[in-house]
Amino acid sequence: MTVVVPLSEVHVTDIVRLWNEEIGDRFPMSISLWNQNTTNEPNVLQEGSLAVVEGGKLRGIIIGKRYMEELDVRMPEKVGWIQCMLVEKSFRNEGIGSELLKKGEQALINAGVDEIRLGRDPWHYFPGIPLEDKSTISWFEKQGYITGGVETDLIKDVSGRGLYRLMNPSEHYRLLTKKDIPLLLQFLERVFPGRWHYEALHYEMIGGTGREFMGFFVDSELKGFCRLNDPQSPLIAQNVYWSALCDGEMGGIGPLGIDREIRGNHFGIDLVKAAANELIGRGMTDIVIDWTQLVSFYEKLGFKPWKQYQSMTKIVEV
Template identity: 25%
Template sequence: MNWTLEPYDVTHAAAVAALWNQEFGRQLPLSAALLALRWQPADGEPTVARIARWRDRLLGALLVRFPTSPWYPARSAFVTLLVVDRAMRGRGIGRALLDEAIRIARSHGYRSLVFGGGPGHLVPGIPADAPLETWRFLRRPGALPREIFHDLLVDLALPLPTVPPRADLRLEPAPREAMLAFLTQEFPGEWESDVSDAYDAGATVLGLYHAETLVGFAAIHSPGQWPPPPSLFWAESLPGPVAGLGPLGIAQAYRRRGWGLAMVIGALERLRAAGARWTIIDWTDLASFYGRAGAHLWRTYQVAELPLT
């Protein structure tokens, strides 16, 4: 079988999503629409976008982005997706796709390939329920396991923990301009962009106010929001209306007072009142903190990094 490597374009999205769903469709069901939405590199951003094809059959795909935003690690490229048809594994297709990424990354002066995260990410790392062969495949060229992250789930049919009310705190929707100014000061970088996107998508961004001072924020996402935030990528795998929570944070000077937990519980109460059955908190290593608000582990991922030097 003489398969070839060819450029990827949006017309291949449905076939690539079908390959993804061979492995992860039950836990992480990927639609062609979501893949097309996430694979929209910025103008001037280098990418590797390849498919492996035999005649009219798509055998594998690779999508890699070389981010230009300053909040990503310098000289690290991010693998958004690497899939091979189950029936065609063991024929060198995956390694040929990976070698193409390595060759182009090195030609641009990049020092590592990171599997998970990055701009337009689908998952923050390798899913924990990926087959053992996934890690064998990555370890052969020298990739190393790194951080572990989780998606958490809150069952809103169950009672939420309570916190003592405080008359000097209030949680309410925040005006966009004031919120973005707050983020510029307290959380500059990626969260500024994420929250701006949340406003554009129609999400509600709550502000936590101490007296009249904005001291925290929490973005909440209604069931069915489109474009979806990462917390809603896999909502179809749950029965009933699914909401999302995050990003969120408390200003540095006001931490360790219990206000963050109070804000999380207040946000969850709003989502339950709006009709959500579940809430997903994506990509976090703060499972113990969110556990105090009733969240439990739902999905787990581990980042892998392949040094190129």
């Protein structure tokens, strides 16, 4: 007998097993990552997060999300997300996916959402559908989702490589300290309000020390930032989600941003170089830059496309 139950009734080990059986060769899931991004994530909409169980075995899942935290960070309140949806291959083409999606979408609509995005949620796994999954993209198009841009993850093997040479004086760039975090938050709220500010606030809330941010300074004033992550970071950051695919140590770079008033002069590319140099100094063998359309910008530094995703959105008809 096939039944739909709340996702909260399913054990995390069963969810991770299903994930890894279906897509673990490309996106290896761990219990710690799942708990961070889903189990303990306050924006998961419980009514829209469901599981299909047949014969006592998990066969499919869907996770719906909308912004429900009280942090004032200009996150969209009318946007909902399908964080992920997965159905066991042997149970596809039997209407299970359609039923899950319909129930998940209705829960989001009932919660006041007028736009649904596939991925791109706070604490996301993907910024869209993996580009190689053409049949999945086509299936969602039939469900009323519209394709947008293609997002890319890039990677570079930096083992045995020398450091990058900056074009601007190196004193412009340094790791932030705990004392710098308020400056970072003020900068992000002013120049990059929304998701990046939200993520930095959470970093402060868990006691981040600043070692995950390279700062760009002009006359001692913070004018830009670059996030960098490694295995010792306090969170499993998006650009190191799939580090199990790497034989060595994977580090991550991004997001990054420069104050609009002073863009140019190679400040941005130097900021990436400074962050990469720091990760190389920490012993990273591979560096990943995730969720970007600036492929040619990063290719200048030797990064190569690694994974790509098709963004998709559905506007809810009232």
